[in-house]
Each structure stands twice: as structure tokens, then as C-alpha cells.
Amino acid sequence: MAKSNEPIWWFLFSAGGVVAALLVPIHILLIGIAWPLGVLPADALEFSRMQALLAHPLTRLYCFVLISLPLFHWAHRFRFTLADLGLHGAAMLIAVLCYGAAIAGTIVAALTLWG
Amino acid sequence: MKPDVRTIPANWWLRRSPPWWLRRRPYFLFMVREFTSVFVGAYVVIFLMMIRRLNEGQAAYEAFLASLQSPLAIVFHMVALAFAVFHTVTWFHLTPKAMAVRIGEERVKPALIIAPNYAAWAVISAIVAWFLLG
Numbered sequence: 267m268a269k270s271n272e273p274i275w276w277f278l279f280s281a282g283g284v285v286a287a288l289l290v291p292i293h294i295l296l297i298g299i300a301w302p303l304g305v306l307p308a309d310a311l312e313f314s315r316m317q318a319l320l321a322h323p324l325t326r327l328y329c330f331v332l333i334s335l336p337l338f339h340w341a342h343r344f345r346f347t348l349a350d351l352g353l354h355g356a357a358m359l360i361a362v363l364c365y366g367a368a369i370a371g372t373i374v375a376a377l378t379l380w381g
Numbered sequence: 382m383k384p385d386v387r388t389i390p391a392n393w394w395l396r397r398s399p400p401w402w403l404r405r406r407p408y409f410l411f412m413v414r415e416f417t418s419v420f421v422g423a424y425v426v427i428f429l430m431m432i433r434r435l436n437e438g439q440a441a442y443e444a445f446l447a448s449l450q451s452p453l454a455i456v457f458h459m460v461a462l463a464f465a466v467f468h469t470v471t472w473f474h475l476t477p478k479a480m481a482v483r484i485g486e487e488r489v490k491p492a493l494i495i496a497p498n499y500a501a502w503a504v505i506s507a508i509v510a511w512f513l514l515g
Contacts, residue, residue, distance in 0.1 A: 286421045287469040287498075292506035294424055294465055296513055297431070298458030302450040310514050311446060313439045319512070320435060329432060333425045340422030347415040350402070371426065378433050 275342050275365065282339025289332055326379045334372040341368040417468035420461040473498040 300306050309315070319325055341364035348360050390396065402412040434445040448454060476498060477491035 283468075283472050286418075286465070287472040288502055288505045289509065290421055290424055291462060291465045291469055291502075292509045293428060294458050294462045296510060298424075298427075298449065299455060299462060302455050302458075306514060313435070313442050316435055316442070320432065329428075333429050336421050336425045340418040343415055343418035344422075347412070347418075350412075350415070351400070371429070375429055378429065378436060 275338070278335065278338035278368075279342035280339075282335035282337070282342075285331060286336040286339055290336065293332070330375055330379055333375040334368075337368040337371045338365075341365045413464075413467065414471045417464040417471070420464035421468060424458075424461050424465065469502065473502075 296306065297311065301311055320329070345357075345361050345364040349357055353360060402408045431442075431445055434441040473495050477489075477494040480494070482489040482494060
């Protein structure tokens with residue numbers, strides 16, 4: 267990876283770190299734990315309600331940010347984690363695979379939300 | 382020159398010294414912190430799948446909701462939540478290092494920079510809950 271690319275990845279890592287820190291725990295808690303355990307009203311995630319919520323342009327933008335930036339956060343951190351674990355030899359390949367996965371996820375998210 | 386296989390003991394795997402990140406507690410916690418990103422990444426992929434099922438229609442979406450209720454999914458989300466909260470806390474505690482705020486000659490105490498992060502986390506979580514459930 268050329269040195270001149272680093273600030274972009276670092277910025278995306280950093281922005282993704284903030285988004286993940288502030289938003290991911292509440293999403294996991296509500297959708298992944300509280301609702302399946304029956305703590306929330308049964309109709310909290312009901313189809314037509316969620317569709318109406320997602321119909322709003324700001325919700326779509328919110329979902330895009332919530333998906334894309336943490337993927338870049340993961341890519342940047344995981345890339346260096348693998349190097350720390352001893353995979354120095356494949357550094358370039360790892361960087362391409364990690365950032366590539368984040369870019370692919372971002373494209374899928376954009377197509378899902380606006381396609 | 383190839384190593385002589387006869388001199389390598391059969392249990393060489395067990396006799397290796399532990400990897401560097403298992404040797405000291407701070408190194409281990411560093412590795413846990415780095416691994417939070419795997420759970421954060423995995424969760425946003427699940428969230429993306431939820432939106433895709435929602436787009437596909439009611440049957441697909443309700444099948445997704447049913448899969449969220451499986452014990453395995455609930456356990457996964459509990460583990461993911463633990464890692465996500467670890468990310469949040471370690472991220473907040475990096476902020477005084479990332480931005481050293483000074484007033485005149487005095488450096489603002491790290492605790493004063495960290496505290497507003499927790500307040501923001503609480504407020505933003507409440508807003509998300511209100512939108513999702515309200």
C-alpha cells in the first residue's frame with residue numbers, strides 16, 4: 267500500500283471507530299438480545315413498521331453510515347492484527363483483501379439501500 | 382539444508398513458547414481490543430442482511446426474525462455485545478491521547494475529556510432506542 271494512501275484508511279478507521287463505539291452496542295442489545303428474549307414488545311420489529319422506518323431517506327443514510335464505516339474500521343484494524351500475529355509476508359495481500367471486503371460491503375449496502 | 386525430522390520431537394507443537402500476546406496481560410488485552418473489530422464488522426454484516434431481508438418482503442424478513450430467536454444467535458449477540466462494549470470503552474479512553482487539550486499552560490485532565498464520551502453514548506443510545514421502538 268503506497269504511503270500516500272494511509273491517511274484515507276486511517277480517517278475511515280477512525281470515523282468507523284467512533285460510529286462503532288456510539289451505535290453498535292445499542293443495536294446489538296435491542297435487536298440481537300432484548301427483542302429475541304421477549305423483553306421488548308413483540309411487534310417492536312414488525313415488518314410494516316420497519317419498512318416505514320426504512321422508507322425515510324435519513325434512515326437509509328443512517329444505515330449506510332452504520333454499515334460502511336465500521337467495515338473500514340474492521341479492515342484497518344484486522345490488517346494490522348494479522349501482521350502482529352506474524353503474517354508479515356503477506357502484508358500487501360492482506361491489505362487488499364481487508365480493504366477490498368470493506369469496499370465490497372459498502373457497495374452492497376449502497377445497492378441494498380438505494381438500488 | 383533441511384532440518385533432520387528425527388530430531389524434532391512429536392509434541393513440538395505443545396513445547397513451543399506461547400505467542401507474544403499470551404505472555405503478558407497488557408499484550409493480551411491489546412489483542413482483545415484489536416479483535417473487537419471482528420465482532421463489530423460481523424454485526425454490521427448481520428444488520429445489512431436484516432435490511433436485505435426487509436427489502437425482499439414479509440416472508441423473508443420474518444424468517445430472519447425467527448433466526449434471531451435461535452439460542453445460538455442470542456449467544457452470538459451476547460458475545461458480540463461484550464466485545465462491542467470493550468471497543469467503546471477502550472475507544473473512549475484513547476481520546477485524551479488522540480487529542481491533548483490544553484487551556485493556557487495546563488493540560489486538561491484526561492478524565493474530563495473521557496467523561497463527555499460516556500454522556501454522548503448514553504444520549505445517542507437513548508435516541509436510537511426511541512426511534513426503533515417509539
